[in-house]
Amino acid sequence: VLTLVLNVFSIRMAINAMTAPQDANPILILILILLSNCPYILFSVAWFRLVLLGEARARPAFFSGWQLRHWRFLRFIFAMLGITMFAVMAATLVMSLLLSFFYGADVLAGEASIGGGVFLLAILVSLFITIMVLRFCFVFPAAAVDETYGLAMSWQHTKGQALRIFLAILLVAFPFAIATSILGGFLSPPVEITGVEGGGVDALPSVSFGPMYLVLEAIFVIMGYLMTAVCIELVALAFRICTGWVPDDAAGPPVPSHEEAPS
Numbered sequence: 001v002l003t004l005v006l007n008v009f010s011i012r013m014a015i016n017a018m019t020a021p022q023d024a025n026p027i028l029i030l031i032l033i034l035l036s037n038c039p040y041i042l043f044s045v046a047w048f049r050l051v052l053l054g055e056a057r058a059r060p061a062f063f064s065g066w067q068l069r070h071w072r073f074l075r076f077i078f079a080m081l082g083i084t085m086f087a088v089m090a091a092t093l094v095m096s097l098l099l100s101f102f103y104g105a106d107v108l109a110g111e112a113s114i115g116g117g118v119f120l121l122a123i124l125v126s127l128f129i130t131i132m133v134l135r136f137c138f139v140f141p142a143a144a145v146d147e148t149y150g151l152a153m154s155w156q157h158t159k160g161q162a163l164r165i166f167l168a169i170l171l172v173a174f175p176f177a178i179a180t181s182i183l184g185g186f187l188s189p190p191v192e193i194t195g196v197e198g199g200g201v202d203a204l205p206s207v208s209f210g211p212m213y214l215v216l217e218a219i220f221v222i223m224g225y226l227m228t229a230v231c232i233e234l235v236a237l238a239f240r241i242c243t244g245w246v247p248d249d250a251a252g253p254p255v256p257s258h259e260e261a262p263s
Helices: 002-019 026-053 068-103 116-134 139-144 151-157 162-186 211-243
Strands: 191-194 206-209
Touching: 002 026, 002 211, 026 068, 026 139, 026 211, 068 116, 068 139, 116 162, 139 151, 139 211, 151 211, 162 211
Parallel strands: none
Antiparallel strands: 191 206
């Protein structure tokens, strides 16, 4: 429900920003982006804990509240975004230098025809960046279960496993992506945009969301969360296997004392 509400506000703000860029508030947009991630963080932390700790210890609450582990989870999200942006900028710089070397100044002027090999190289570089970033993915299950665990440890534990994790995630996410694409093609959520033709700033278009839009958007949100849950299960399993992590004693059943006979 939180995701659905935030999605409606995000779409409305995006349309307003495109139609009236001079009235866009970048601070408000940034706050909305941060808020849009909060439901996913709440869900991801709860699901990681359920998978790793079991229902007896980590049964999800209706609303768990925002705790220290959620802040740690958010911090690692920012770290991953920073790593990804740095890798993309470095790859873009290298690609630009290579294009300039092979195609000369014509590529800067847009006069050179770039062959399919360059696009294939770009796809391979993107896959390499994605697999590299996945080597840091173990920080998320560790943060969810309150373990002291950092990016360097994740990089060490995923050595030789990142490609397997990537292919496994691709395999489990593929059916959801296909189903979402099919539904999106046949059941595109209707957004009504009306305005005054030839009007100025005082006659900006208005955006309305009908009941059908909310129903279809809810279906997409549910499918997105189902795909997230499956991917979390996979990453949690990989985290447990690759690191050898086991819950502490508090997660298991109580051990009977010497005076108490086991049942």
